Amino acid sequence: MSLTPEEVARILDLLERSHFDTLEYEADGLRLIARRGVGPEPGVAPSAGQNPATPPSATPPETSENVPAPRVSAEPPPAVEEGSFAGDASDEAGSVVKAPTAGTFYRAPSPGADPFVKVGDTVVSEATLGLLEVMKMFTAVKAEIGGRIEKVLAEDGDFVEYGQALFVMAQAD
Amino acid sequence: MPIRRVLVANRGEIAARTVRTCHTANIEAVVVVSEADRTGLAARLADRVVCVGPARATDSYLNAHVIVAAALAVEADAVHPGYGFLAESAEFAELCEQHDLVFIGPSPDVLRKTGDKIEAKTLARAAGLETVPSSTRLDSAAHAVEAASDIGFPVVLKAAGGGGGRGIRVLHSATAMGDAFQAAAAEADASFGIPDLYLEKYLERARHIEVQVLGDSHGQVIHLGDRDCSIQRRFQKLVEEAPATSLSRNLREKIATGATDLASLLGYEGAGTVEYIVDEEQGEAYFIEMNSRIQVEHPVTELLTGIDLVAEQLKIASGEGLDISQEDVSLKGHAIECRVLAETPYEFVPSPGRIDCWSPPTFAGVRVDTHCYTGYVIPPFYDSLLAKLVVWGPDRTEAIRRTRQALREFHVQGPATTIPFLLDVMHHTDYVEAKFHTRWLERIILERPDQEGVAHAGD
Numbered sequence: 027m028s029l030t031p032e033e034v035a036r037i038l039d040l041l042e043r044s045h046f047d048t049l050e051y052e053a054d055g056l057r058l059i060a061r062r063g064v065g066p067e068p069g070v071a072p073s074a075g076q077n078p079a080t081p082p083s084a085t086p087p088e089t090s091e092n093v094p095a096p097r098v099s100a101e102p103p104p105a106v107e108e109g110s111f112a113g114d115a116s117d118e119a120g121s122v123v124k125a126p127t128a129g130t131f132y133r134a135p136s137p138g139a140d141p142f143v144k145v146g147d148t149v150v151s152e153a154t155l156g157l158l159e160v161m162k163m164f165t166a167v168k169a170e171i172g173g174r175i176e177k178v179l180a181e182d183g184d185f186v187e188y189g190q191a192l193f194v195m196a197q198a199d
Numbered sequence: 200m201p202i203r204r205v206l207v208a209n210r211g212e213i214a215a216r217t218v219r220t221c222h223t224a225n226i227e228a229v230v231v232v233s234e235a236d237r238t239g240l241a242a243r244l245a246d247r248v249v250c251v252g253p254a255r256a257t258d259s260y261l262n263a264h265v266i267v268a269a270a271l272a273v274e275a276d277a278v279h280p281g282y283g284f285l286a287e288s289a290e291f292a293e294l295c296e297q298h299d300l301v302f303i304g305p306s307p308d309v310l311r312k313t314g315d316k317i318e319a320k321t322l323a324r325a326a327g328l329e330t331v332p333s334s335t336r337l338d339s340a341a342h343a344v345e346a347a348s349d350i351g352f353p354v355v356l357k358a359a360g361g362g363g364g365r366g367i368r369v370l371h372s373a374t375a376m377g378d379a380f381q382a383a384a385a386e387a388d389a390s391f392g393i394p395d396l397y398l399e400k401y402l403e404r405a406r407h408i409e410v411q412v413l414g415d416s417h418g419q420v421i422h423l424g425d426r427d428c429s430i431q432r433r434f435q436k437l438v439e440e441a442p443a444t445s446l447s448r449n450l451r452e453k454i455a456t457g458a459t460d461l462a463s464l465l466g467y468e469g470a471g472t473v474e475y476i477v478d479e480e481q482g483e484a485y486f487i488e489m490n491s492r493i494q495v496e497h498p499v500t501e502l503l504t505g506i507d508l509v510a511e512q513l514k515i516a517s518g519e520g521l522d523i524s525q526e527d528v529s530l531k532g533h534a535i536e537c538r539v540l541a542e543t544p545y546e547f548v549p550s551p552g553r554i555d556c557w558s559p560p561t562f563a564g565v566r567v568d569t570h571c572y573t574g575y576v577i578p579p580f581y582d583s584l585l586a587k588l589v590v591w592g593p594d595r596t597e598a599i600r601r602t603r604q605a606l607r608e609f610h611v612q613g614p615a616t617t618i619p620f621l622l623d624v625m626h627h628t629d630y631v632e633a634k635f636h637t638r639w640l641e642r643i644i645l646e647r648p649d650q651e652g653v654a655h656a657g658d
Binding site for chain 1: 252253269294
């Protein structure tokens with residue numbers, strides 16, 4: 027089974043109008059991942075029989091019959107400071123992004139995918155920096171201001187508290 | 200299954216008290232807090248603290264999912280829900296079960312049955328308890344008027360989805376029914392998420408008397424005596440005592456047996472309380488509801504029996520059978536609890552803010568359950584309970600004298616408290632002679648703030 031371009035467009039529209047940043051749809055061997063916001067998208071090698079949909083919005087969806095192979099990252103893992111159940115990092119220069127809810131912190135939209143951001147990346151205001159999950163319910167961690175990611179203070183999979191410092195950002199000039 | 204680590208899902212004095220009992224039993228205690236409670240006493244005493252949300256209870260203490268997530272993250276074995284908040288939430292208990300967390304309390308099924316106040320009465324009758332004449336679930340104010348006429352005024356409108364004095368309105372005639380129905384339904388909805396109401400006959404000169412029960416997973420059920428909680432303002436208890444006075448021996452036995460029979464019928468596990476309204480003139484006790492949680496006023500029972508009810512909750516939850524039989528339970532002396540609130544005496548206007556000096560009484564027979572300390576800032580987001588002053592004496596007269604002394608030595612600087620008001624209650628001849636009922640506080644003390652009947656002429 028595959029989705030028609032119109033169906034994909036409808037799904038993207040639903041995502042657009044919702045509060046969510048990521049949508050994952052999986053059924054009958056088809057996996058659709060749609061993601062809002064800027065940042066590098068993992069490349070997907072087209073496989074036989076794939077019918078790439080025309081992107082109706084800025085972020086093209088990925089459709090594939092097979093789950094895309096995880097991208098091997100050539101960069102070293104980003105610097106992560108000791109931070110689980112930590113304080114508010116009030117001694118940090120720059121702007122601190124705090125957890126809007128308690129929950130399990132994820133740096134990437136799905137297991138094995140590239141993280142939303144790494145140290146050194148520049149993001150716009152409202153960009154998704156990570157996800158917080160509580161009982162399979164996801165909330166996006168967003169940058170309040172545009173700027174550069176200076177530090178990542180929690181690790182992928184950590185349980186973080188409400189208000190816990192997750193990222194330090196330097197304001198964009 | 201031994202419990203090694205408990206997640207305390209509550210705040211204030213009960214959270215501090217639960218942490219303390221866990222530690223006494225060599226069990227680790229992790230406390231969830233809202234942002235406003237990071238500096239609370241429970242947080243200071245706990246082994247670990249997890250901030251689960253902002254001050255608003257809906258986003259923190261009532262957020263079942265985030266609390267369970269926190270419990271799993273800290274690898275707790277069990278969750279203690281305290282009282283209020285999610286303590287009687289079947290959904291929360293179920294969520295715990297689904298995630299292999301022991302919920303310290305009865306099963307979701309029992310919570311559902313006792314949580315539905317109409318069903319609870321049906322079950323109580325099945326267990327042989329008397330109930331006041333009451334209606335079915337009410338569809339409308341018109342239905343309520345009809346039911347009220349059948350039952351006979353005065354009647355009381357009550358929330359079907361929960362107790363604790365919320366969503367209650369007393370009516371003496373049908374005229375105010377429309378407004379009362381609306382207001383009660385709104386309050387019930389806000390408190391329990393269920394706007395459903397029912398009606399009961401209202402007994403004006405009655406006492407609110409309840410029985411403490413304990414049940415284990417082996418089917419054993421015992422009672423730990425009764426308590427009188429008639430001193431109420433707007434259906435909120437202010438002063439409680441144990442044992443209840445002026446109960447005939449027959450009636451005392453009857454309510455205790457009724458309570459254990461109901462608990463047995465339910466297969467009740469944990470600590471619970473069966474509440475009655477007692478019509479002294481008729482010499483009859485009517486079941487009104489069962490509270491499937493530890494209650495605020497549990498310390499009076501603890502002082503009489505020497506049994507730590509929270510410790511018993513932990514033992515029961517770990518699968519251990521009760522190691523106390525009914526014959527082992529002995530009730531010695533008399534205990535009185537005064538709820539010290541951060542409210543102005545008599546007007547009961549909330550008074551949050553910084554406690555500049557917190558100096559509670561401490562002498563033989565005096566127990567103070569509190570989360571307060573000098574320098575603590577009382578957050579404005581939660582209830583106003585500062586402390587429970589619980590005093591024991593070998594008899595009621597002595598308990599009253601010691602309570603007066605304890606209140607005189609209870610110094611709080613900063614917020615206004617109800618201590619002066621409590622002192623007046625302790626000096627009132629009606630209280631001393633145990634001549635009160637559920638409307639007494641409002642009618643006698645509050646409608647007459649010039650303190651008719653109060654004698655401060657020493658002890």
